[in-house]
Amino acid sequence: MENRLLSRQVDLLYQQSKGAALASAATALMVAAAVSSTVPLWLLLSWLGITVLAAGIFLGMHSKRKRVAGCESQYKRWADAFTAITALSGLCWGLCPILFSAYLPLEFRLALTVLALGISAAALPMFSVVPQVYRIFATCVAAPMLAWGILAGSTMISHELTVMAAVFLILMLVTSTRLARTLRAALRVQFDNEELVASLQEEVAIRQAAEQAALQSTTTARASQARFEHLAAVASEGLVFHENGVIINANQAFARMVGISVDALVGRSPLDFVIPAHRARLDKMLRSHRDETYDVTLADVRGREVPLVVQSRDFDYEGRRVRLAALRDITDQRAAEDKVRYLAQHDGLTGLPNRSQLLESLRQSMSLARRQKFKLGLMMFDLDRFKGINDSLGHAAGDELICAVAERLKQNLRAEDIIARPGSDEFLIMLPYVKDSQDLARTALKLQRCFEQAFTIEGEELYLTPSIGIGTYPDDGDTPEQLILRAETAMYQAKKAGGNGFAFYAAEMSALARENLNLENQLRHALDNGEFILHYQPQHDLQTNAIVGVEALIRWNRPGQGMIAPLKFIPVAEMSGLIVPIGDWVMQEACRQAQDWQSRGAEPIGVSVNVSARQFKDPTLVSKIAQCLESTGLDPHLLELELTESIVMEDPVNSAARLKQIRDLGVTISIDDFGTGYSSLSYLRQFPIDILKIDRSFVRDVHIDTHNAAIVTAILAMAGQLQIGVVAEGIETAEQQEFLARHGCGIGQGYYFNKPVTAAECEKLFERRPARAIPFSVVKSA
Numbered sequence: 122m123e124n125r126l127l128s129r130q131v132d133l134l135y136q137q138s139k140g141a142a143l144a145s146a147a148t149a150l151m152v153a154a155a156v157s158s159t160v161p162l163w164l165l166l167s168w169l170g171i172t173v174l175a176a177g178i179f180l181g182m183h184s185k186r187k188r189v190a191g192c193e194s195q196y197k198r199w200a201d202a203f204t205a206i207t208a209l210s211g212l213c214w215g216l217c218p219i220l221f222s223a224y225l226p227l228e229f230r231l232a233l234t235v236l237a238l239g240i241s242a243a244a245l246p247m248f249s250v251v252p253q254v255y256r257i258f259a260t261c262v263a264a265p266m267l268a269w270g271i272l273a274g275s276t277m278i279s280h281e282l283t284v285m286a287a288v289f290l291i292l293m294l295v296t297s298t299r300l301a302r303t304l305r306a307a308l309r310v311q312f313d314n315e316e317l318v319a320s321l322q323e324e325v326a327i328r329q330a331a332e333q334a335a336l337q338s339t340t341t342a343r344a345s346q347a348r349f350e351h352l353a354a355v356a357s358e359g360l361v362f363h364e365n366g367v368i369i370n371a372n373q374a375f376a377r378m379v380g381i382s383v384d385a386l387v388g389r390s391p392l393d394f395v396i397p398a399h400r401a402r403l404d405k406m407l408r409s410h411r412d413e414t415y416d417v418t419l420a421d422v423r424g425r426e427v428p429l430v431v432q433s434r435d436f437d438y439e440g441r442r443v444r445l446a447a448l449r450d451i452t453d454q455r456a457a458e459d460k461v462r463y464l465a466q467h468d469g470l471t472g473l474p475n476r477s478q479l480l481e482s483l484r485q486s487m488s489l490a491r492r493q494k495f496k497l498g499l500m501m502f503d504l505d506r507f508k509g510i511n512d513s514l515g516h517a518a519g520d521e522l523i524c525a526v527a528e529r530l531k532q533n534l535r536a537e538d539i540i541a542r543p544g545s546d547e548f549l550i551m552l553p554y555v556k557d558s559q560d561l562a563r564t565a566l567k568l569q570r571c572f573e574q575a576f577t578i579e580g581e582e583l584y585l586t587p588s589i590g591i592g593t594y595p596d597d598g599d600t601p602e603q604l605i606l607r608a609e610t611a612m613y614q615a616k617k618a619g620g621n622g623f624a625f626y627a628a629e630m631s632a633l634a635r636e637n638l639n640l641e642n643q644l645r646h647a648l649d650n651g652e653f654i655l656h657y658q659p660q661h662d663l664q665t666n667a668i669v670g671v672e673a674l675i676r677w678n679r680p681g682q683g684m685i686a687p688l689k690f691i692p693v694a695e696m697s698g699l700i701v702p703i704g705d706w707v708m709q710e711a712c713r714q715a716q717d718w719q720s721r722g723a724e725p726i727g728v729s730v731n732v733s734a735r736q737f738k739d740p741t742l743v744s745k746i747a748q749c750l751e752s753t754g755l756d757p758h759l760l761e762l763e764l765t766e767s768i769v770m771e772d773p774v775n776s777a778a779r780l781k782q783i784r785d786l787g788v789t790i791s792i793d794d795f796g797t798g799y800s801s802l803s804y805l806r807q808f809p810i811d812i813l814k815i816d817r818s819f820v821r822d823v824h825i826d827t828h829n830a831a832i833v834t835a836i837l838a839m840a841g842q843l844q845i846g847v848v849a850e851g852i853e854t855a856e857q858q859e860f861l862a863r864h865g866c867g868i869g870q871g872y873y874f875n876k877p878v879t880a881a882e883c884e885k886l887f888e889r890r891p892a893r894a895i896p897f898s899v900v901k902s903a
Contacts, residue, residue: 141247142179145210148240149173152217152233159224168213168220175210182206204254211261214240219269237262238289245297255297263290359429359448362438366390366407369438375448378429380422391446396420407444410435419448428455454842461835468542469828470520471527477767479541479549483601486553487594498552498561501590501608502530502568505620507546510583518578525576526585533571534564544818549605558593558625565589565623586621588612597626603696640693643679648702652678655710656877657728659886660848660870663862668887670727670761672870673711674877675703695733704736705745712753712760714880723887729761731793734768743782750786757787761812765793769808777808784809791848795836805843813840817851817871824856837865 149172153165182202218233225233241262248255267287359375361368368386376383379394391407392400396418403417412434419427429448436445466478474482483499490497504526511519523546530540530548539551550568555561568587575582590612598604611626618624647653657671677685694700708730715728736742750757762783769776769792780790791812815836819829833849840847849861852871861869875886 139180141244142176144243145179145214145240146173146176148236149176149213152236156221156225156229160221161224164220168217172210172213175206175213178206179210200251200254203251204257207248207254207258208261211241211258212265215262215265219265234266237266241293242289245293246300248297252297252300256294259290259293259297263287359446359450361386361391361446361448362436362443363391363407363446364441364443366392366404369443378419378421378427378448378450394419394421396426406431406433409433410444416451428452457835457838461832461839464828464832464835469826469832471524471542473527473548474539474541476541476543476549479539479543479551480601480605480767482539483551483604486551487601487604490553490594495553496555496557496596497594498555498564499592499594499604499608500550500552500561500565500568500623501592501605501612502548502550503588503590503612503616504546505586505588505616507585510585511546514579514581518581522576522578522583522585525578529571529576530568533568549608555593561591561593561625562623565591569621569623588615588620589623590615590626591623592626602692606692640690641697641699644690644694644697644699644703647677647679648699648706652680653703653706654678654879655707655714656879657714657883658870658877659875659883660729660868661874663849663858663866663869666874668726669868670729671715671883672729672763672877673707673714673731675707691733695735698735700733700735701739704731704733705749707731708746708760709749709753712749712755715759716753716755718880718884718887721884723884725756725759726887727759727761727789729763729789729791731763732768734765734771737764737768737776737779743779743786746783746788747786750788758789761789761791763791763793763814766795773807780809791846794850805839805845810845812846812848814848814850815866820849820851820857820861820871821853824854824860830860833861833866834864841865 149169153169157165182199214237217237218230221233222230241259244258245255248258267290359378360372361375362370368389368391371383371386373383376386379386392404395403399417402415406413406415412432414430414432417429417431419429421427428451430451432447432449434445436443438445466475467473468475486497507519507522510522523542527540527542527548530550534540534550535552537553541549541551543549552561552564555564568589572585572587575584577583590608590610592598592604592607592611594604597607607626611624615622615624654676656674656676658674659668660670660672661667662669675687675691677687677690679685691700694703711728711730715726719725732742739745746760746762749755750760769780784790789811790809791814792810793814794816795813813836815833819832819836821829823829823833837847846868847866848868848870849857849866850870852858852861852869852873854873857871858869858873878886
């Protein structure tokens with residue numbers, strides 16, 4: 122308010138300055154004309170020039186202030202400028218009778234003195250708007266004459282006139298102060314009135330708008346209510362309106378779900394129609410007023426349980442705020458999910474757990490063994506000379522033989538033992554609660570002897586012998602992967618000894634362990650020495666055959682030994698922790714190469730990079746990704762990071778947070794080898810996933826194996842529901858490509874299209890088969 126008052130006072134001051142300036146200039150010209158005959162010309166022109174100049178400055182400032190009137194931010198600067206020019210003008214009039222006194226008779230001197238004081242009085246109503254301006258002006262007019270009267274004595278002007286001038290000055294100053302107070306009070310009243318009028322106008326406008334909106338809302342609500350009731354009646358999803366935990370209306374779809382009429386539903390509680398285990402959670406949801414989505418299991422009047430997804434929100438129903446719940450039956454979806462989960466965790470031929478399921482069971486059993494202080498054994502079981510039998514009798518006979526072996530092994534193991542088939546003719550057997558090595562040796566011998574009886578396959582009697590490797594926890598490994606590696610090492614020792622026997626793992630006899638140690642030492646120098654290179658495998662649109670991306674695959678050009686397969690050194694790098702700097706190099710080099718292709722004229726192409734378990738746990742991973750993108754200049758949407766299901770599910774909470782941070786950078790996220798692990802819709806919804814990569818083991822026989830075909834089509838259906846892209850790996854034949862394309866798989870890669878090639882060879886492929894310049898997240902969700 123204070124700033125506004127001062128700004129308005131300054132505005133009023135400048136509004137009146139034009140008249141004051143013109144009057145001052147005109148008066149000065151008349152004075153000059155009256156005394157021109159007696160006052161020296163130089164003195165007269167000097168005084169007249171300064172006085173008229175001050176008036177001219179007033180006029181210029183008046184014009185400039187008029188253009189910015191109402192500006193409250195710089196009022197002090199404008200007031201100070203006006204005060205300075207006012208002081209100059211006041212001094213001109215105060216010095217006038219003094220400067221001309223020597224050349225004029227007494228009557229003229231007295232007349233000029235009275236004129237100067239009169240000008241001061243005339244300025245009172247104009248300059249008192251800002252009291253300090255008038256005080257300075259009046260003081261500058263009167264002070265020179267007072268000083269002159271006192272110092273000059275009676276020879277120049279009477280003492281009475283000096284006293285009269287002093288009294289006049291005091292009277293003018295007091296009067297200006299009172300006028301300023303009156304003006305400020307009037308301005309305050311004016312401001313209050315303006316605010317009151319504005320407030321009343323705003324209130325009137327608000328009320329008019331509210332009345333109009335209410336009228337419009339009523340009309341719209343009636344039409345909307347009619348449309349909604351029609352839609353609710355024909356909707357396939359169940360709709361329930363409830364208020365304070367009591368159903369007030371529902372549609373026919375929900376009535377069919379629970380098996381009673383709509384009229385019978387009214388007045389009941391929604392809690393009456395869910396299984397007891399879900400009632401507490403549902404009761405909490407009913408009391409909430411937030412938009413929420415949750416799962417419940419409905420129990421109908423026949424006792425049948427139906428899984429539902431419920432979306433709940435507040436709803437305006439007949440003028441009341443109630444809760445609306447939309448319920449969708451997900452029985453088929455759950456069945457498909459359960460089927461995919463089972464197929465992903467079990468061997469399709471024998472029904473035994475697969476490798477990923479055994480790893481999870483082994484992880485849990487090792488944790489239990491650690492707490493309860495018991496030993497745990499793991500056997501790697503391999504059939505001697507199975508390949509010869511399979512080649513001679515055919516794959517069908519080989520599959521039948523594998524199933525017979527699995528059944529015989531189960532018959533000779535304890536109920537708590539777990540047998541798994543990781544693939545081919547190998548089995549893994551976990552034996553918890555073993556006493557010692559002798560206990561494991563007895564079990565191995567029992568399994569070896571159970572093979573002395575022949576297997577009858579297609580009328581043929583077949584005799585098999587096993588090679589068994591044994592590792593124990595905690596003696597031979599701290600992790601499931603380590604324990605499997607130890608058991609495998611021991612199994613190869615048993616085979617080396619001629620087969621049909623078993624061997625315990627012993628570090629001193631493990632050539633593999635020595636080789637791994639040697640590999641680890643050489644890996645530490647390989648990165649610094651530039652021994653790693655990247656090959657790129659193109660990814661193709663299965664409909665158009667266009668290249669839409671590449672996967673970066675590391676190769677190690679080991680001096681003196683040539684190219685080392687990743688399967689040989691990646692596990693060692695993972696176990697030693699070297700995988701983190703190696704993975705950082707792969708990501709940096711892949712991004713650099715993708716950007717280099719663009720700079721050389723190629724269309725933008727996405728590049729996918731595998732992220733290991735240890736690399737994903739690196740707390741600096743997100744900042745490294747951001748730094749990599751910044752240093753290479755690659756568009757974040759062109760970078761795809763591939764992770765396996767087991768990596769993200771090891772710590773779901775932290776994984777979700779980490780994936781969100783990566784997604785926020787604009788990077789695409791894919792799940793590699795999908796179908797070999799959890800394969801759950803719940804985690805797909807939980808994590809920000811863009812792409813699923815179907816494992817090559819399912820693609821290999823997808824066109825002839827109904828088991829693999831079922832898994833692939835279920836994955837495609839699941840991804841379609843969640844609007845997640847799909848990439849099929851390991852496509853090697855036209856039949857596989859045609860099957861996948863026909864069932865809606867968008868992207869594929871494999872030797873059918875291209876083997877992994879160098880960056881230069883990959884660039885030539887771009888030239889022969891132009892890439893589509895579309896980001897991963899768009900192409901692979903198409």
